Amino acid sequence: xxxxxxxxxxxxxxxxxxxxxxxxxxxxxxxxxxxxxxxxxxxxxxxxxxxxxxxxxxxxxxxxxxxxxxxxxxxxxxxxxxxxxxxxxxxxxxxxxxxxxxxxxxxxxxxxxxxxxxxxxxxxxxxxxxxxxxxxxxxxxxxxxxxxxxxxxxxxxxxxxxxxxxxxxxxxxxxxxxxxxxxxxxxxxxxxxxxxxxx
Amino acid sequence: xxxxxxxxxxxxxxxxxxxxxxxxxxxxxxxxxxxxxxxxxxxxxxxxxxxxxxxxxxxxxxxxxxxxxxxxxxxxxxxxxxxxxxxxxxxxxxxxxxxxxxxxxxxxxxxxxxxxxxxxxxxxxxxxxxxxxxxxxxxxxxxxxxxxxxxxxxxxxxxxxxxxxxxxxxxxxxxxxxxxxxxxxxxxxxxxxxxxxxx
Numbered sequence: 001x002x003x004x005x006x007x008x009x010x011x012x013x014x015x016x017x018x019x020x021x022x023x024x025x026x027x028x029x030x031x032x033x034x035x036x037x038x039x040x041x042x043x044x045x046x047x048x049x050x051x052x053x054x055x056x057x058x059x060x061x062x063x064x065x066x067x068x069x070x071x072x073x074x075x076x077x078x079x080x081x082x083x084x085x086x087x088x089x090x091x092x093x094x095x096x097x098x099x100x101x102x103x104x105x106x107x108x109x110x111x112x113x114x115x116x117x118x119x120x121x122x123x124x125x126x127x128x129x130x131x132x133x134x135x136x137x138x139x140x141x142x143x144x145x146x147x148x149x150x151x152x153x154x155x156x157x158x159x160x161x162x163x164x165x166x167x168x169x170x171x172x173x174x175x176x177x178x179x180x181x182x183x184x185x186x187x188x189x190x191x192x193x194x195x196x197x198x199x
Numbered sequence: 200x201x202x203x204x205x206x207x208x209x210x211x212x213x214x215x216x217x218x219x220x221x222x223x224x225x226x227x228x229x230x231x232x233x234x235x236x237x238x239x240x241x242x243x244x245x246x247x248x249x250x251x252x253x254x255x256x257x258x259x260x261x262x263x264x265x266x267x268x269x270x271x272x273x274x275x276x277x278x279x280x281x282x283x284x285x286x287x288x289x290x291x292x293x294x295x296x297x298x299x300x301x302x303x304x305x306x307x308x309x310x311x312x313x314x315x316x317x318x319x320x321x322x323x324x325x326x327x328x329x330x331x332x333x334x335x336x337x338x339x340x341x342x343x344x345x346x347x348x349x350x351x352x353x354x355x356x357x358x359x360x361x362x363x364x365x366x367x368x369x370x371x372x373x374x375x376x377x378x379x380x381x382x383x384x385x386x387x388x389x390x391x392x393x394x395x396x397x398x
Contacts, residue, residue, distance in 0.1 A: 119318060123375065151393075153389075154389065155382070157372070157377050157378070158386055161377070161378075162365065162390055165364045165365060165367070165368035166364060166365075168364070169360050169361065172360075173356070179354060179357055183354070187354065190352075191353065191357070194350075194393055194396065195390050195393050195394040199393065
């Protein structure tokens with residue numbers, strides 16, 4: 001049925017709803033596949049979701065477009081988790097500790113996706129996708145500086161980079177068996193707070 | 200006469216010397232190519248060095264074997280630079296500051312090689328190749344702990360990971376234009392010393 005012959009009022013809306021469900025199913029299947037360490041090809045993905053390759057390519061013309069959507073989805077998940085931490089409550093140093101204690105685990109869970117995204121998405125785009133997360137941490141750093149707990153002698157963007165570099169490294173060390181998963185949260189939190197503390 | 204057809208009686212020793220020169224030339228050309236951002240294929244490399252593909256493959260049967268040798272060469276260069284810093288002299292915290300101030304630049308220079316090595320060498324092998332460098336930093340951390348300057352409340356391997364994660368991040372930030380190359384050395388040194396300092 002072509003658009004011109006869609007005579008009943010409900011049809012366009014239903015097609016949009018179908019398309020949205022397809023996009024969600026494709027992104028979720030791709031994310032699951034990457035996190036399971038599978039090589040996610042467009043053909044295998046179409047089969048897994050039960051859509052035609054034409055439908056898949058109509059939503060995601062390239063593998064990069066798909067990976068972009070998958071990364072965006074993972075960042076949204078991480079932001080939803082971060083929201084529950086009530087980062088605006090209490091001293092910024094305590095809120096940052098809550099954030100780090102929670103987010104390094106999220107990073108750890110999405111580690112395989114991150115490796116694929118780093119290899120296949122342009123760095124500027126990868127950073128833009130992470131902007132919501134970086135924004136909330138930068139806000140915390142700024143608040144901690146105003147409260148006198150965080151240093152002001154180093155560039156704020158560098159302090160932000162320090163937080164993420166150490167969280168990524170903690171995930172890496174746990175994955176390689178060099179740091180116990182049980183100790184990792186406290187260890188990386190303590191290291192980050194030491195690096196950011198007013199000297 | 201090509202390098203690989205040396206056939207006269209004095210040959211064995213000369214063949215070995217020729218082979219060593221070939222290996223050195225191949226590794227240097229591959230390193231230069233990678234650092235120049237080129238896609239280094241085995242065919243292009245054989246042409247660049249002026250050896251046959253048979254000779255190239257006799258020394259490096261796989262791209263991974265070649266990349267292993269190139270990484271080993273880069274680590275050896277970095278270790279030679281580190282040796283001149285006289286890391287055994289003076290307080291460990293000052294020696295670590297000299298080390299970080301120098302090595303983040305080396306890391307920055309070898310950044311493209313590191314990206315290729317991370318993508319193509321097994322993580323355990325990449326780590327083994329870096330063992331000489333990690334060893335000298337770990338020795339410094341141990342000495343700084345004995346001198347009372349460095350913390351003993353966190354695992355030593357994690358402190359080592361912190362040093363390297365922050366040096367890599369500094370190289371990354373400079374490369375992305377978010378940290379000035381002029382400030383980067385002092386910034387990363389100060390951050391690392393704060394993270395390692397006895398609380």
